Amino acid sequence: MKSETAAGQAAELEVFLKQIRYEGRNIHSYEFVDPAGAELPPFSAGAHIDIHLGQGVLRQYSLCNPPSERHRYVIAVLRDEKGRGGSQSVHERLRVQDRVRISRPRNNFPLQPGARKAVLLAGGIGITPLKSMVHALQARGMDFELHYCARDAGAAAFCRDLEEMLEAGRLHLHFDDGDPSRGLDIAGLLDGVPGAGTHLYYCGPAGFMAACAKAAAHWPPGTVHCEHFKAPERAAGPAASTTDGRFRIEIASTGQCLDVPADRSIADVLRVAGIGIETSCEAGLCATCKVRYLSGEVDHQDYVLDATDQQDYLTVCVSRARSELLVLDL
Structure with missing residues (x-):
């Protein structure tokens, strides 16, 4: 079954794992195809997909095959014994002929037009x-x-x-x-x-x-x-947000105000309030949870939005506030 976006496109896809290939020490590549042999949604160089690994584990992996190929997606995964468990799950659980739930490709790392x-x-x-x-x-x-x-x-x-x-x-x-x-x-x-x-x-x-x-x-x-691939360790120092780390968010469409404690993310607070926001990496790396903000001063803390995007958007998984209130375009 495919979940649908507001535009009617499948937000998630079910794909068939056709091949696993050894590519190097502790590295396997995984080739996914449409179960019925249809074309897959197009992607551009630098794009990634989210893979659902069960038990709430969701990980992002870059597509490494030519973007001209519409019949398959190929990723490569290094088994990292010191990681969060995603790569181990891929190596241990995924088998040829499995049906796997993935996201549509997204690209936060595109080739720039006009370059020589x-x-x-x-x-x-x-x-x-x-x-x-x-x-x-x-x-x-x-x-x-x-x-x-x-x-x-x-x-x-x-x-x-x-x-x-x-x-x-x-x-x-x-x-x-x-x-x-x-x-x-x-x-x-x-x-x-x-x-x-x-x-x-x-x-x-x-x-x-x-x-x-x-x-x-x-x-x-x-x-x-x-x-x-991983969020860099942040240098120790004073908090960049409000004095005690707390701030408020306002939902522009309803005027609802919510308190964000120092130890909770905006995404956490929105979930508790019943406001569904899709998240993925929870580390400011993928922009899945990018939301437009209308006013307030943001301490972004992400590694994916460029300076232009940060003028209008924040990532609710890691962004904090330098001001007492952020108004979100929700």
């Missing part, structure tokens, strides 16, 4: 959204280079699929054997002024993300794009 060249940096399993970008860039005939960082060849997924890029000089593999000093010199690569129309895209683990952000700090605004 793309520099892509992948750390480990961060290759997944960038692989889809590579397919799209190749189809457009656009100039790009991909730097893929991993511990060793056994930990690098999709090397066979990307082999022709290696031969063409577009793919650069960097294996450090666990010693970052032996890997890619990210600061050196991104040093200097990038060429006109050059955009940077990067994705990977926390340390890799921090290194890329620092190295690209001097790049022109609007040319650097990234996607986090």
